[in-house]
Amino acid sequence: MTPNKIPVTVLSGYLGSGKTTVLNHVLNHRHGLKIAVIVNDLSEVNIDASLIKEGGGLSRIDEKLVEMSNGCICCTLREDLLVEVEKLAKENRFDYILIESTGVGEPVPVAQTFAYSDEAQGIDLSQLCRLDCMVTVVDAYRFWHDFSSGESLLERNQAVGEDDTRDVVDLLIDQIEFCDVLLLNKCDKLADEELDELEGVLRKLQPRAKLVRTVNGSVDPREILNTGLFDYEEASRSAGWIKEMEKPVHTPETEEYGISSFVYERQKPFHPERLASWMKEWPPEVVRAKGMIWLASRNDIGQSLSQAGPSIQFGPSGYWIAALPQEEREALLNEEPEAAENWDDRYGDRINKVVFIGIDLERERLIAELDACLLTDGEMLQDWSRFPDGLPGVEIV
Numbered sequence: 001m002t003p004n005k006i007p008v009t010v011l012s013g014y015l016g017s018g019k020t021t022v023l024n025h026v027l028n029h030r031h032g033l034k035i036a037v038i039v040n041d042l043s044e045v046n047i048d049a050s051l052i053k054e055g056g057g058l059s060r061i062d063e064k065l066v067e068m069s070n071g072c073i074c075c076t077l078r079e080d081l082l083v084e085v086e087k088l089a090k091e092n093r094f095d096y097i098l099i100e101s102t103g104v105g106e107p108v109p110v111a112q113t114f115a116y117s118d119e120a121q122g123i124d125l126s127q128l129c130r131l132d133c134m135v136t137v138v139d140a141y142r143f144w145h146d147f148s149s150g151e152s153l154l155e156r157n158q159a160v161g162e163d164d165t166r167d168v169v170d171l172l173i174d175q176i177e178f179c180d181v182l183l184l185n186k187c188d189k190l191a192d193e194e195l196d197e198l199e200g201v202l203r204k205l206q207p208r209a210k211l212v213r214t215v216n217g218s219v220d221p222r223e224i225l226n227t228g229l230f231d232y233e234e235a236s237r238s239a240g241w242i243k244e245m246e247k248p249v250h251t252p253e254t255e256e257y258g259i260s261s262f263v264y265e266r267q268k269p270f271h272p273e274r275l276a277s278w279m280k281e282w283p284p285e286v287v288r289a290k291g292m293i294w295l296a297s298r299n300d301i302g303q304s305l306s307q308a309g310p311s312i313q314f315g316p317s318g319y320w321i322a323a324l325p326q327e328e329r330e331a332l333l334n335e336e337p338e339a340a341e342n343w344d345d346r347y348g349d350r351i352n353k354v355v356f357i358g359i360d361l362e363r364e365r366l367i368a369e370l371d372a373c374l375l376t377d378g379e380m381l382q383d384w385s386r387f388p389d390g391l392p393g394v395e396i397v
Contacts, residue, residue, distance in 0.1 A: 008098075035096045133180050133227045176206050207240050259359055293352055
């Protein structure tokens with residue numbers, strides 16, 4: 001074990017955002033730091049690694065470049081990452097490890113690699129390394145194009161494999177909602193007002209991260225190296241929708257450029273058919289929505305709603321505490337005082353609670369439309385299981 005844990009920074013960001021340019025810039029302005037670099041690329045020929053070599057930021061004596069191809073850090077190459085990082089840390093000759101993750105990689109699994117011991121491999125990176133900073137690079141010029149494209153990674157021939165069904169927008173959101181620093185790159189390609197609006201949206205999606213505007217990946221290395229910013233629990237709860245959900249009092253505020261958010265909360269179930277009809281005409285001004293749905297036709301199981309741009313995911317998330325056997329229910333209520341505090345005598349913890357983030361949101365109209373999808377007083381007295389339910393997602397068996 002090294003006497004001092006070696007700090008690590010991870011660069012994430014969608015393909016073409018400028019991660020390699022940022023990496024080259026940092027390597028060329030590293031102020032004497034001996035940096036080991038791990039580059040992860042999905043192509044057979046590791047183009048990013050060759051670019052770094054050509055960029056002149058690597059010294060054969062001071063630096064080491066590890067190329068990881070034909071997979072990505074967050075999935076098939078996680079074991080390779082563990083082994084490579086352990087090897088570099090134990091060499092005890094580097095001041096820093098800088099990892100450029102693949103453009104289609106999600107940051108959470110990479111962070112977990114450093115946070116938990118891997119019993120199968122017998123490697124505990126938390127004893128050797130200190131994850132210092134999770135960085136996400138965002139392409140300011142192409143962000144709205146990619147966000148609203150409605151395309152999947154498969155359709156763009158960027159998927160990890162045939163079973164990789166992720167949408168581009170979901171990947172963008174995953175990368176933005178889990179980071180310590182957001183580098184908004186290619187800022188020279190947008191007008192000031194467009195840039196200000198985009199920054200406002202990003203700050204709403206990710207209020208905790210430090211946002212730095214860059215051109216050609218030119219960032220002061222001190223912004224992303226030896227920052228001491230990373231905290232797993234904080235990063236896990238840093239998304240804007242979580243912050244909004246956790247507020248004790250929800251006071252809707254409209255910020256500059258019409259960016260706003262609110263929480264829709266009702267202790268009454270949705271009629272599946274009416275909710276499905278509403279979701280088919282999803283309001284385009286809603287950029288992000290996330291929360292829990294109480295569906296009358298699936299009364300025992302809470303449904304998760306997650307929307308980003310044109311991508312809407314809906315399906316079961318787990319049993320309501322109220323639907324569990326008494327002994328299990330009482331045990332959970334003892335563990336979760338908040339659920340006990342908000343317990344309804346008749347319906348327990350069942351509730352609709354969804355955060356909406358968007359631009360020029362007509363809050364009152366949205367609330368009225370959603371209220372119209374709830375069961376009427378007459379429907380509340382009917383057999384809920386008989387309501388037609390064409391929404392996606394099957395119940396948990």
